[in-house]
Amino acid sequence: MIEIKNLTKTFKDKISVNQLSLIIHPGVVTGFLGPNGAGKSTTMKMILGLTNPSEGSVTIDGQSYKDLKQPISKVGALINGDAVNPKLTAKQHLELIAAASGIPEKQTEKMLIETGLENVKHKQVNTFSLGMKQRLGIATALLGNPETVILDEPFNGLDVDGIHWLRELTKKLAQNGKAVLISSHLMSEMQMIADRMIILAQGNLIADMTVAELAETSLGAYVKVRCENNEELISLLTEKGADIKQNKNKELHVHHLEMKQIGLLAKEKNLALYELTKVQPSLEELFVELTEGKMDYVSTGTTPVEGRELK
Amino acid sequence: MKNVIQAEHKKIFFLRFSRVYLLFTIGISLVAGFIFSVTTHVTQGRAITDLSVLEVVSANMLGIDLASILLIIFTGLSISREFTAETIYSSLTVCPDRKKFFMGKYITFFFLSIVLSVLLIALIYLSSQVILMMNNMDAANLANADIRQFVLGIMVMPVFYCLLTVAATIFFKSSGGGIAFSIIVIAFPALINMFSDTVQKVLLPIMPQSAIHSLSGTAAEGSFEALGTFTSIGLLLLWLVITSLIAIISFQKRDF
Numbered sequence: 132m133i134e135i136k137n138l139t140k141t142f143k144d145k146i147s148v149n150q151l152s153l154i155i156h157p158g159v160v161t162g163f164l165g166p167n168g169a170g171k172s173t174t175m176k177m178i179l180g181l182t183n184p185s186e187g188s189v190t191i192d193g194q195s196y197k198d199l200k201q202p203i204s205k206v207g208a209l210i211n212g213d214a215v216n217p218k219l220t221a222k223q224h225l226e227l228i229a230a231a232s233g234i235p236e237k238q239t240e241k242m243l244i245e246t247g248l249e250n251v252k253h254k255q256v257n258t259f260s261l262g263m264k265q266r267l268g269i270a271t272a273l274l275g276n277p278e279t280v281i282l283d284e285p286f287n288g289l290d291v292d293g294i295h296w297l298r299e300l301t302k303k304l305a306q307n308g309k310a311v312l313i314s315s316h317l318m319s320e321m322q323m324i325a326d327r328m329i330i331l332a333q334g335n336l337i338a339d340m341t342v343a344e345l346a347e348t349s350l351g352a353y354v355k356v357r358c359e360n361n362e363e364l365i366s367l368l369t370e371k372g373a374d375i376k377q378n379k380n381k382e383l384h385v386h387h388l389e390m391k392q393i394g395l396l397a398k399e400k401n402l403a404l405y406e407l408t409k410v411q412p413s414l415e416e417l418f419v420e421l422t423e424g425k426m427d428y429v430s431t432g433t434t435p436v437e438g439r440e441l442k
Numbered sequence: 443m444k445n446v447i448q449a450e451h452k453k454i455f456f457l458r459f460s461r462v463y464l465l466f467t468i469g470i471s472l473v474a475g476f477i478f479s480v481t482t483h484v485t486q487g488r489a490i491t492d493l494s495v496l497e498v499v500s501a502n503m504l505g506i507d508l509a510s511i512l513l514i515i516f517t518g519l520s521i522s523r524e525f526t527a528e529t530i531y532s533s534l535t536v537c538p539d540r541k542k543f544f545m546g547k548y549i550t551f552f553f554l555s556i557v558l559s560v561l562l563i564a565l566i567y568l569s570s571q572v573i574l575m576m577n578n579m580d581a582a583n584l585a586n587a588d589i590r591q592f593v594l595g596i597m598v599m600p601v602f603y604c605l606l607t608v609a610a611t612i613f614f615k616s617s618g619g620g621i622a623f624s625i626i627v628i629a630f631p632a633l634i635n636m637f638s639d640t641v642q643k644v645l646l647p648i649m650p651q652s653a654i655h656s657l658s659g660t661a662a663e664g665s666f667e668a669l670g671t672f673t674s675i676g677l678l679l680l681w682l683v684i685t686s687l688i689a690i691i692s693f694q695k696r697d698f
Binding site for chain 1: 457530531538695
């Protein structure tokens with residue numbers, strides 16, 4: 132289990148991570164989300180001892196990463212898929228990591244097969260696509276059969292097959308009791324694989340909960356209602372504390388009231404309902420809602436921004 | 443530590459560039475030494491047959507100077523790859539103890555430079571014998587104290603500058619910084635020689651070149667370079683310890 136306590140990192144005058152406290156649980160895939168510059172990579176690097184915290188601490192089973200006897204059997208990480216000597220072959224890269232950790236060489240063969248790199252193991256990394264480099268990075272992370280796996284943007288460059296494979300792999304790792312921490316900008320993927328979400332913005336912890344819990348707290352969640360008499364229903368629901376908006380199609384978007392309550396109230400007044408649907412925001416919508424106004428880098432040009440439509 | 447050294451060894455020898463470069467270093471240094479010793483009539487204005495056996499060996503051993511410079515370049519390029527290719531991420535994830543990581547590199551390059559130095563000196567010594575034989579001169583004999591001191595003293599040079607480059611490259615995080623630092627340390631005594639005796643008296647005895655010249659017996663007696671054996675060894679160790687400490691401290695504080 133990784134425990135982060137009051138973790139802070141300041142670069143000159145900029146606070147990259149601010150008093151972050153959280154626990155990465157075993158058996159769970161944890162999504163690590165945040166806009167660019169939110170502090171995700173810095174946090175991951177501080178877990179691995181690559182970046183020194185300004186304040187606070189990170190412990191892995193009660194020890195700092197630097198004090199672990201065989202660190203890669205505790206935490207395996209992919210921080211940058213490109214961070215491989217391009218003149219080495221995939222096998223050589225894994226062999227030297229194995230040598231440095233005292234891991235038997237046969238484990239490298241196993242990882243090459245598991246990550247689908249068996250056929251290219253003797254090719255130099257400079258001939259690899261970004262997706263293949265990501266696979267090699269994941270093979271490196273899993274080489275020591277670690278208890279915790281940290282993957283920073285692992286979906287980058289992966290093809291459809293690679294994405295499916297990684298999706299299954301992360302689920303399998305969690306099922307085997309490993310803690311999995313993944314950062315990604317692909318919200319749809321995160322929604323599919325992560326059991327829990329940690330959202331950072333400008334170095335601060337914005338949310339640490341399951342997707343369902345996130346949706347519950349979201350302003351984007353509402354109940355869509357179509358009724359024979361909107362005016363009467365609006366007045367009835369408003370009395371019960373609902374916040375209601377009506378669109379052009381005469382649909383009511385009811386916030387702060389459960390679907391069941393709306394149905395029962397309508398029944399009491401003998402109002403016929405044509406539709407009663409719970410609308411859950413997507414993770415992307417939740418993310419935009421939670422990080423609104425908390426981004427360090429916002430596009431202002433005419434180029435479409437990922438996850439948003441131009442108005 | 444053994445694992446780290448094994449990994450560092452693989453990092454060097456997995457690369458074709460390293461194997462070719464080190465063979466090239468041996469070959470070109472051997473050739474350069476040979477050329478230096480058979481062209482003394484041009485470079486020193488004296489025919490080879492007018493030189494003593496030690497002088498012929500000494501001219502041939504100039505190949506070691508070239509080998510030292512080539513080894514400095516090799517060391518700088520090899521170590522800086524950790525930073526330019528960002529392989530430092532995986533290296534430090536596997537070995538987060540940065541002092542241990544530094545020492546692993548240091549020991550690996552120590553052994554590499556020792557092997558290279560011994561091998562090259564043996565080859566150059568053999569080539570000197572061939573040159574002496576070709577010119578009907580007496581063979582060089584290690585029983586001769588001067589020749590023995592020269593050969594053993596000169597052996598220190600590639601090892602010392604290689605280790606200096608390890609520390610400097612890690613400190614500067616670049617091959618440019620590491621190589622430039624060691625080359626400046628080599629060249630600085632030539633610059634000092636342009637200044638007055640007062641300046642030379644202060645600066646020359648603390649330069650590694652003086653220690654190496656003293657160990658090899660090439661420092662003229664009574665010159666500012668002349669140091670005792672223990673002082674020379676101590677001075678070289680002091681240089682290595684200070685540069686390593688600075689490199690380790692800065693490396694430990696650095697964020698990646």
